[in-house]
Amino acid sequence: MAIILFGVANMDDEESVKDVADGTEQTAATETSSTEESQEEVTQNGNETAEEAAADSNGENDVPIEFQSALNRAQSFSDTMHMSKSGLYDQLTSEYGDQFSTEAAQYAVDNVEADWKENALRKAEDYAETMHMSKAGVYDQLTSEYGEQFIQEEADYAIDNLEK
Numbered sequence: 001m002a003i004i005l006f007g008v009a010n011m012d013d014e015e016s017v018k019d020v021a022d023g024t025e026q027t028a029a030t031e032t033s034s035t036e037e038s039q040e041e042v043t044q045n046g047n048e049t050a051e052e053a054a055a056d057s058n059g060e061n062d063v064p065i066e067f068q069s070a071l072n073r074a075q076s077f078s079d080t081m082h083m084s085k086s087g088l089y090d091q092l093t094s095e096y097g098d099q100f101s102t103e104a105a106q107y108a109v110d111n112v113e114a115d116w117k118e119n120a121l122r123k124a125e126d127y128a129e130t131m132h133m134s135k136a137g138v139y140d141q142l143t144s145e146y147g148e149q150f151i152q153e154e155a156d157y158a159i160d161n162l163e164k
Contacts, residue, residue, distance in 0.1 A: 063107075064104070066100065066101065066104045067103075067104045067107045067108070069100070069104070070092055070098070070100040070104040070105055070107060070108035071107065071108040071111055071112060073092060073098055073100075073108070074088050074092060074105075074108035074109060074112040075112050075113065075114075077091060078112055078113075078114040078119060082118075082119040082120075082122035082123045082126070083119060083123075083148070084116065084119065084120065084123075084142075084148050084149045084150040084151075084154065085109050085114075085116055085149075085151075086149035086150075086151075087148055087149045087150075088105075088108070088109050088112065089105050089106070089108075089109050090149070092104070092105035092108055092109075093105045116150070116151075116154050117153070117154050117157040117158070119150075119154070120142055120148075120150045120154040120155055120157060120158035121157065121158040121161050121162065123142060123148055123150070123158070124138045124142060124155075124158035124159065124162050125162065125163075127141055127142075128162060128163075135159050135162060138158070138159065138162065139155055139158075139159050142154070142155040142158060142159075143155045
C-alpha cells in the first residue's frame, strides 16, 4: 500500500515536494523550468499560444466530468438528431431528458462542433420527406418554441436549400 502526501515545504527560494510512494524528491524550480521550456516549444511550433500553454500547465483548462459528459451527449444529439442549439440545451437540462446542470449544458452547447444551419436543413429534409409537410409547415416546425427551436437565420437557410 502506497501513501502519497501532498504538501509543500519552504526551503529558501526553492520548494521541495517529496513523493513518499517512491521516495524521490524534485524541486519546484526544476519543474517550473521544464514547464517554461515546453511552453516555448509549443508556442514555437504554432500549436498553442503561450497563454493556452500556461493555462494547461496550471490546470485551468481541466473540464469537470459532468461538462465532458454533457458535451459528448450534445455531440451525439447534434450528429444523429440534427438538433438546434436551444433544443440541445433543453434536452440536456430536462428533468425528462438528461438532467445535466445548467452550467454543464451551457458548456456543451457552447463547445459542441455543429453546423446549426446544416442541422436545420437535415431536420427540414426529415420533415419534408417523412411527414410530407409543406415548406411553410416545415419552417413553422423548425422555428417553433414547441418544435425544433432553430433561429430564423438557420430556418431560412434550411428552407432556401430544401429540394423542391
